[in-house]
Amino acid sequence: MTNTIALVDDDQNILTSVSMALESEGFQVRTYKDGEEALRGLNQRPVDLAVLDIKMPRLDGMELLQRLRKTSTLPVIFLTSKDDEVDEVLGLRMGADDYIRKPFSQRLLIERIRALLRRQDLAQDEFNPQSEAPLVRGELVLDGARHICSWAGKPVPLTVTEFLILRALAVRPGHVKSRDQLMDAAYGDNIYVDDRTIDSHIKRIRKKFKSADDQFSKIETLYGVGYRYRE
Numbered sequence: 518m519t520n521t522i523a524l525v526d527d528d529q530n531i532l533t534s535v536s537m538a539l540e541s542e543g544f545q546v547r548t549y550k551d552g553e554e555a556l557r558g559l560n561q562r563p564v565d566l567a568v569l570d571i572k573m574p575r576l577d578g579m580e581l582l583q584r585l586r587k588t589s590t591l592p593v594i595f596l597t598s599k600d601d602e603v604d605e606v607l608g609l610r611m612g613a614d615d616y617i618r619k620p621f622s623q624r625l626l627i628e629r630i631r632a633l634l635r636r637q638d639l640a641q642d643e644f645n646p647q648s649e650a651p652l653v654r655g656e657l658v659l660d661g662a663r664h665i666c667s668w669a670g671k672p673v674p675l676t677v678t679e680f681l682i683l684r685a686l687a688v689r690p691g692h693v694k695s696r697d698q699l700m701d702a703a704y705g706d707n708i709y710v711d712d713r714t715i716d717s718h719i720k721r722i723r724k725k726f727k728s729a730d731d732q733f734s735k736i737e738t739l740y741g742v743g744y745r746y747r748e
Contacts, residue, residue, distance in 0.1 A: 519544065520566065520634055521544070521545040522539055522545070522565065522567070523548075523555065523558070523566070524539070524546055524567075524568050525551075525568065525569045526548075526570040526573070526596065532550070542627055551575045552577060553576045555567075555576075555581060556576065556585070563589075566591070566594070566633060566637075567592070568630070569593060569595055570595075570596045582611050583611055592634070592676065593613045594616065594626075595608040595616040595617070596617055596621070597616050597617070597618050598619060610720060614678040615704075617629060633677065635705070636705065654690060656730075657687060659680070659687060664680060666680060669730060671729040679725075682715070682719065682722065685703070686699075686744060686746040690748040693745045695743040703715075719738075
């Protein structure tokens with residue numbers, strides 16, 4: 518099944534060259550020149566993954582992502598300015614799954630897109646391939662087959678990356694997971710992200726669960742070691 522990618526950037530050269538590269542790899546591509554146009558298009562015709570430039574006129578990538586996240590867990594890769602760490606941290610905290618710094622190689626972007634789509638497939642696999650039963654840990658329910666998470670019966674919308682990180686913690690309550698282990702669970706072996714990336718995802722996961730239950734405290738930080746899901 519062909520995956521459809523949304524490419525959102527105000528640079529026509531990037532839209533043209535990257536869409537051609539993606540189409541040559543078998544993807545379908547929809548291009549948008551600004552955030553407002555993309556928001557309308559994505560609401561009307563959903564895609565499998567979006568690549569968003571952060572700095573755009575009318576509606577920038579941050580605001581576009583914020584609006585999308587109100588109703589969607591669509592996998593998102595941000596294109597950020599070179600060495601602009603503020604963009605990267607804010608993007609991850611707002612729910613982006615990955616980021617690439619400009620200028621970037623088209624091959625790198627294609628590899629990241631394929632990796633994120635594979636992670637989405639992985640998030641839909643069950644721990645036990647022979648069973649379709651969701652993972653249940655007290656009030657927590659993780660249904661990988663349908664990519665659904667709930668807490669005390671309330672839905673908690675998680676992105677692909679957040680789902681994989683939480684699942685890695687919840688599958689063995691009480692066991693500590695280092696940041697490196699969480700990186701491997703969420704990103705695989707072929708992509709490197711720094712510790713700050715994992716920390717940003719954890720903060721966002723906690724924030725989402727606190728929206729459902731302000732007493733939520735199941736994810737513990739062990740400073741200098743990693744994280745664990747409380748038994």
